[in-house]
Amino acid sequence: MNSVEKKLIVNSEKGNLLRELVKSMTECQRFYFSVAFINFSGLQLLLDPLKEAEKKGIKGKIITSTYLNFTDAKALEKIREFQNVDLKVFVTDKEIGFHTKAYIFEYNDHYKVIIGSSNITQSALKSNIEWNVEIIAKENGRFIQDVLKEYDYLWHMSEDADEDFIARYEDFLKSFKSTQITHQMIYENKQYIVPNRMQKRATENLERLRSFGEKKALVIAATGTGKTYMSAFDVKDVKPKKLLFIVHREEILKKAKETFELLLPNERLTFGLLTGNHKQKHVDYVFATIQTISKCFYEFEKDEFDYLIIDEAHHATSPTYQTVLKYFEPKFTLGMTATPERSDGYNVFDLFDNNVALEVRLHEALEDELVIPFHYFGITDIEGIDLSDVDIDDITEITKRLKVNERVDFIIEKMDFYGHDGEKRKGLGFCVSIEHAQYMASEFNNRGYKSVCLTGADSSEIRERYINRLENDRDELEFIFTVDIFNEGVDIPSVNTVLMLRPTNSPIVFIQQLGRGLRKHKNKEFLTVLDFIGNHNKTFLIALALNGSRYYDKESLKVAIATGFANIPGCTHIQMDKISQERILAQIDKENFNSMKYLKEEYFEFKKLNQGRIPLLLMDYMKYDGAPDPVKFIDREKSYLQFVAKVEKDDELKGLLINDAFEGTVKELSSKLPLKRIYEFVIMRYLMGHEEINLEIAKRQILKMIHDVDDDSILHAFETLNQNYYDSVQLKNKPKLVHYSDGKLTKTAMYKGLLENEDYRQFIEDIINYGIFRYEKEFKAEYYGIPHFKLYEQYQMVDAALLSNYRKIHSSFRGSGLLTNGNDYFLFIDLHKEEDIKESINYNDKFIDERYFQWQTPNSTSQNTERGQNIIYNERRGINLHLFVRKYREIDGKNEPFIYIGKGNTVHFEGEKPITVQLKLENEIPSTLFTEFTKKV
Known part of the structure; x- marks a missing residue:
């Protein structure tokens, strides 16, 4: 080791500070942190490494401060639970600010010091633009001596964070917050409400459809992603004289009307409600429930409204809606839904002329920050629960095996360990059956956690009452246990905890349940998800749901699990314990995703979600996030x-x-x-x-x-x-x-x-x-030119013929790894060769790093031929070298597609028949893809 080694740590898809801290905390001999503030959102991500350090006897010291009152009292309380950590707080006054962000790790013969801009918050550790420098140096060097001396000085200047100190600080924060709130609420200028990325994309697409004479469109986006705002932005652009907004439930209506009034303040428009209690028909913009408008629609002219909006448009296939929709003749109709299901055998897409202006699914919503991040902890279930020999559909048997007191204690222990965001815990527990939900509610009540069980059998009044109680900070109710009534449509924005207490048998249901807690709420920074993972044989479906890609293969799934789902955006954090990880990886290895057995299971599971009706149409698979890819069924038959x-x-x-x-x-x-x-x-x-x-x-x-x-x-x-x-x-x-x-x-x-x-x-x-x-x-709506390739998309060899406007027989595009059409050369590359193919043993194709690739030409190519010259002097000769790469030729007996990584230019060459070429890629390959190509799992 040199006397000093340095590296820069930034939060990007290549890595983040959290990863560095987690690794160092469990490998060092001691650690010393000094950070200006600690939020519970960041601390929760460090709880497991703190626990592991405690088990290994690794001691630590942490200094934080009261600077700007950003540190959570709750975070301080949590740190005090660890026997191996001493905690002090630097109390700041107006003169002295406290800004340190330093993480020091002591090893046998050296120290690692990370100093930079990151405090302990979820965004500082994972997603903010932060610069942190890691320095590794010998203990006896001047730099380390200075750092330790300064740390020691701060330690003695700071106060012990004992119970008394934390109680005083917490009281101060409460009084501080109650005086603050009024100042924050006043400043809201209507002009500054601007559309987010999703809303912009939707209004642009709607505008494009209208410009070509289309009269209807559908927008699909998860609950809580701002569809009502999006429709108001579109209305602001279109400026209809009269508008009709129809919803299914009255409580949504008032919010919608307020949103429109907020965004259209100076348009001299009148707004009114048309419901059982309000009959404001003679206004410019009418907000109506379907129940009321269906009784009086004929009182309006057919072309009275220029613009018609249907919220929760999946209900629009019902006869009541149909009568109303057939009567009106607006210039434009917009449907909005979170779940475009077909009910009564009708297709929602058809109703809107199959014009989908936008579809936003979970990963996109996380990326666009339309929902809050979640911290998912996959926890191996207690040993006493054995589901390995049970059919996933045998609800009675699974219920029996899950009703174990010891499991309830374990769930509560984990819940208390990981904690939750905010003062009051507001939890949803998803159970396998009504009997299981009732059992969980009564056991939680016995242990002092106020809980109820709600099922489809409960009336909407009862549901509403308990939901309001859960949302009320002063009410004691902490948990609602349920089976699946909250999968769709029910909205509890302030939920901060979700417990997955049943084996996952469908990625769709998993995503819907997760989605229940992702609504944005002013008192919520993140959602805590605890998933108790048993040993049943379908555990790997969790990974499918979390990976977020409908078009996966075995290999990309294994890499995602092994890298802790590094492809998930923002502050969302996914962590599975070792046993669950290994169990899932072993299942994926064993499962053949292309076998008829697997495809049938996938199909019948989907049919069950389709209310048991045969999903006759491919479009049925578009209605759910996490649905199977029906092209796999097509490939089969x-x-x-x-x-x-x-x-x-x-x-x-x-x-x-x-x-x-x-x-x-x-x-x-x-x-x-x-x-x-x-x-x-x-x-x-x-x-x-x-x-x-x-x-x-x-x-x-x-x-x-x-x-x-x-x-x-x-x-x-x-x-x-x-x-x-x-x-x-x-x-x-x-x-x-x-x-x-x-x-x-x-x-x-x-x-x-x-x-x-x-x-x-x-x-x-x-x-x-x-x-x-x-x-x-x-x-999307991009134009990709000729050849029509999109970076990092999957392609087969023959696709290159179609997409480059090849004007000879297309099926000739196969076999060799190099195909050409004029000045376009297509390099199809297998990274792992089957050793028994003679020719392939010579090959030496590999990534040198994210920017450079080494490729060997076919064996017959020599430097002095026309083709050889075109390859080694490609830029000078105007030849485009397009690279298509795959890790394996086949997986589970099926040919794998190639991934297009863009064009490359020759920067170095050597050898004859084959020529070994070094190519500089025009696009640096994203690190998640680089990992997928190069990591062995």
Whole structure:
């Protein structure tokens, strides 16, 4: 070791201060912290390392201060529980501020000192822009001596944080807060309420849809992400003379009206409520409950309202809504929902012409800070609970095994250890059955934690009463135990604790339950989630839910678990104890995600959530965050319908598929999923309702979806649909749906016939809508040029032919690791080779670091050939080298996709046949992806 080593620690996707502290606290011999303030939000993230240090006999000293009254009394109380830590507080006065942020770790023969800008708060440790310098130096050096001397001086200047001191400080904080509140409330200037990122994106997309004559759109975003504000921002832009806002429940209505009044103060508009108790019909903007408007809609003119908004739009498929919606003829209708479920077999997407202006799911909401961060602790359940041999659907048996007094004590012990944000604990406990929820409530009451059990059987009045009691800081009620009535629609913004007390059998339900606590609230910085993880064989589903990507493979999931879900944004923290981590990793290794057995389980679990109805349409999978990826079902059986017919043994569906033309058509369209460019399907969607389409109309339709498009790619899409680039086998086996001549595409007689049959039509339309909808979700409205590649998206080899407008047979794009189209060279690279393939032993393809990649050309390439010269002097010769990388060629018997990491330029080369090339990447690879490619799990 040099006498001094230094490094800069910043919070980024590469790492953060928290990670450094956790590692150092459990490896050092002693630690000494001096920070200006400690919040409970930051301390909670350090509780486990503090506990581990205590177990190992590692002693520590912590100094904090009363500077600006930011330190939580609760955090001080918590630190005092650790036997191995001495705590002192530097009491500041007006003259002296206290600003230190230093973390000192003592080792056998050296010290590690981290000094910088971070206090102990969740954002300072994880997400703020912070600079901290880590210095490792010998004990006898001048620097370490100075640091220790200064620490010692502060230690003697500070007061012991004993019980008496903390009580005095807490009283002071309470009185301080009660005098502060009035000052904070006064300054609110309406002009400064600006849209957040989600609201901006939604209003831009709505504007684009309207500019192309669309009259309806749907916005899907989690509860509490600001949909009402978003609609008010849009109304502010559109300036309708008359507006009708319809909701399902009256309590939402008053809030909505207040939001609009707040954002539209100087527009000289009148606002009124139309409910059972208020009959303000003659105003500009009417806010109505569906119950009232459905009784008096005919009193208004059909075109009375220019703009119609339907909140909780998933209810809009019901007959009551339908009557009202069919009557009015507004210029524009906006639907908003958190869960676009189909009820009564109707599809919400269809109601809004399949125009989804925006969809925000959990990870995006965390990223855009639309919800609060959560601290998730995955805790291995007590040994006495064995679920390894129980069917996950055997609720009675699971209930019996979970009703154990010892488990209740364990849950309470963990709850008290991890604590919660804020003064009063406001908790939701999710149980496996009503019997389990009743048991938990009564056991908690026996132990002095005021609790109730609420289920679907309770009336809405009773629910409301208990929810209000839980939210009331002065009420004793701390917990509501429930089964699943809070999965959707019920809102308790101030919940600060969620207990997961049942085995997770669905990522969807897990995300919904988690979402119950993520509403923003003025007294809440974060949500504490305690998940008691048993040994049942579906534990790995938790990882699927937390990973946030619907399109996962085994490898990326294992890396996510091993790195503590480093890809999760902001201050959200996910921590699983060692046993749970190992258990989940072992399950993932054992599970084959592509086997029919697994796919069937996934399908039937989803069907259960679909109220037991067969999910006939691909669009059904778009309604839930955490739903399975139906393209996996398609890959298995060539079309989704065939998969469902097979697993359901459904004769009616099999009957539909007897028609060869129909079966061939759904296979042909399904084979394009998931779309990597949208043009072909936009053209096919237009042809659902029109006889023909030319290039000009196609361009106009495509521009409804994306910001820009080039003419050559539209022409290429026409040629592709005309099967110009199919080989002889494809031409023989695939039905021809359209015909291209004289600059126009027209439907073939066969395809036209299919579309005239309602049964066939709905399934064809569903595939097209799903393709477009999913494309919009993954690629947004960007234009990616030619070739049409998006960074870090997944691609197969043959995709490169389509996306670079290749005008020869596309199926020739396979086999070799280097394919070319003009000046575009596509490098397809496997990082791990199968050793038994002779040629691959020579290969030496690898990441040198996040910016440089080493690649070996095919064995036959020498430096003096045209191709060799193009590769080694690519920049000079105007050759684009596109890199596509995958870790393994196949996983679970299925070919893995490649990930596009952008273009690279040759900076060094050596050798012949093959040439070894060093490429500098134009885009530094994100560290989470770099870890995924290079980490062995």
